[in-house]
Amino acid sequence: xSTLHLVNKSPFERNSLDACLRLAAKGSAVLLFEDGVIGAMxxxxxxxxxxxxxxxxxxxxxxxDIKARGLNDDNxxxxxxxxxxDGFVDLTTEHKTVQSWL
Amino acid sequence: xxxxxxxKKFCYMNRKAPYGTIYALESLEVVLIAAAFDQDIxxxxxxxGVYQLTNNQDTDGIGMKNFSKTYTALGDxxxxxxxxxxxxxxxxxxxxxxxxxxxxxxxxxxxxxxxSLFVVGREELSKIIDEQDVVLSF
Numbered sequence: 001x002s003t004l005h006l007v008n009k010s011p012f013e014r015n016s017l018d019a020c021l022r023l024a025a026k027g028s029a030v031l032l033f034e035d036g037v038i039g040a041m042x043x044x045x046x047x048x049x050x051x052x053x054x055x056x057x058x059x060x061x062x063x064x065d066i067k068a069r070g071l072n073d074d075n076x077x078x079x080x081x082x083x084x085x086d087g088f089v090d091l092t093t094e095h096k097t098v099q100s101w102l
Numbered sequence: 103x104x105x106x107x108x109x110k111k112f113c114y115m116n117r118k119a120p121y122g123t124i125y126a127l128e129s130l131e132v133v134l135i136a137a138a139f140d141q142d143i144x145x146x147x148x149x150x151g152v153y154q155l156t157n158n159q160d161t162d163g164i165g166m167k168n169f170s171k172t173y174t175a176l177g178d179x180x181x182x183x184x185x186x187x188x189x190x191x192x193x194x195x196x197x198x199x200x201x202x203x204x205x206x207x208x209x210x211x212x213x214x215x216x217x218s219l220f221v222v223g224r225e226e227l228s229k230i231i232d233e234q235d236v237v238l239s240f
Contacts, residue, residue, distance in 0.1 A: 008122070009122075010119055010122070010150050012149060012150050012193070012194070013118065013119075013149070013150055034121070034122045035119045035121075035122030035123070035150070038119060038150065038153070038194070041194070041195060042195060043195030044193060044194045044195045045193040045194070047195075063163065064162075064163025064164045065121075065163075065164060067159075067160040067161075067162075067163055068120075068121050068159060068160060068161040068163065068164045068166065068168075069119060069120065069121065069153050069156060069159065070153065070156025070157055070158050070159040070160075070170070070200070071153075071156065072158075075195070084163070085163075
């Protein structure tokens, strides 16, 4: 039972994702949603941040927020699991605590 | 109004992704209202603002109104200068093909359909912004 970290801000706009990846304990999970889904996309200036953290954390991204922004699940960084709202609920119950990075 | 009055150059600067905050929708609302005042309007999309113009937005899953189609109506409001910063697209792994095709009908050219969206480099965009009388930030 580890922590679930929530990031809902774009890495281009805020440093929430950076802070989360810097301080989240090894083995904890990270869920990207709302504008945070931008951080889950391949070939952006910030893609390497998650690529290098992939071995330390499980990554999830909320599919409906990807579609809303005209982005494509196919362009999500390899290894990030695309989930729906039911999956979001499951994650919150499966983890000891939930921490939001605003 | 008999007197046409002073026409100023207005620029709407859009730098945030849609749906996560209210800025994108509010900007669009203000642009549509302001279009009624016959001013010289330019729209700029830079940084995460470029996501406002993406193709295939589908908001069914998040329970919010998809307002992206409204951008295609801007031509009917005589808004035909829409600038997207090239470097912002590149940093996000996007190209012009990921954006909606925005057009207007040129009344001085037998209503020929012409592009109203221009992908411009940082230097050119800097000049465009510098030429404005008023810049409104969203």
